[in-house]
Amino acid sequence: MSPLAAEICIVTARPGHIRAIAERMRAADRAEIFAASGRSPLSALSFSYRHSSHVWTALFDGRPEVMWGVGDLNILTGIGAPWLLGTDAVDKNVHGFLRISRHWPSQLLGRYRLLRNLVDARNTISIRWLEWLGFRLSDPVEINGHPFHLFEMGDADV
Template identity: 50%
Template sequence: MAGEIRVLPVRALDVRGVARRMRKADRDEVWKASGLTPIGALIYSLRKSSSAWTVFIDGRAEAIFGVGAINILAGVGAPWLLGTDAIERHAAGFLRGSLEWRDQLLRHYPILRNLVDVDNRVSLRWLRWLGFTIFDPVILRGHEFRPFELRCFDV
């Protein structure tokens, strides 16, 4: 099932739509990591980001992603993406696009690093597919998360 995928700068309207329809794995992950609701997690992530975009599939906002500085001097950024079930329904197009998005983030920060919920299996597979190294679990707020990292010379 192919859908037209476009990526545009994020708008406030996009945040509400994605938050209302956020996939369960992402809702669970943000709750475990921060105790935030989907809308709260998106607003927090956007405030911490230096750049953020909305992924539209067939004209509808289905995911929002961005990157924020962890250490500007060392070139380390924290990438993030929160989306709806549509990203799995349109996996082929989403995967193709995500390679370009990954490279765009690496132009901002040559080292990308963050955490993913150990139960978020789709995200773990996707991160491995993008070339990220997945590390042993760590505990955050009483839940297991796997650190992940990609350096521009890994790509």
């Protein structure tokens, strides 16, 4: 590990992590949240935390920097909605972030048959990461006047 690389630790998310991340959220994530829901970062993270069956936080050098989880879209058919919101620490520690995130989809597919959500078409870094993870992205659709891609992984015949 290089001297500039952060030590990254994954923990079960706690309510205290929400404000720490929301106050320093990446501009692209802020824009995506607002375009999709009109929510503030604090409101969006709080909502996602409360409505997800599984939520984790990545601590970079002990500081909450990324929170992600999956909400149940349809528990009868096993469809989950993965989400991730973070700070600029992700971009500053991209190799460490890629290393810790590479197995997330396969771990989630052990619990869900299909993972599905939307990503803002302007959020190019997140789109590249989703494609790197192996998600399929649809052509953009308009939501609240902004282009979004549906992204999916798993059994699309659910």
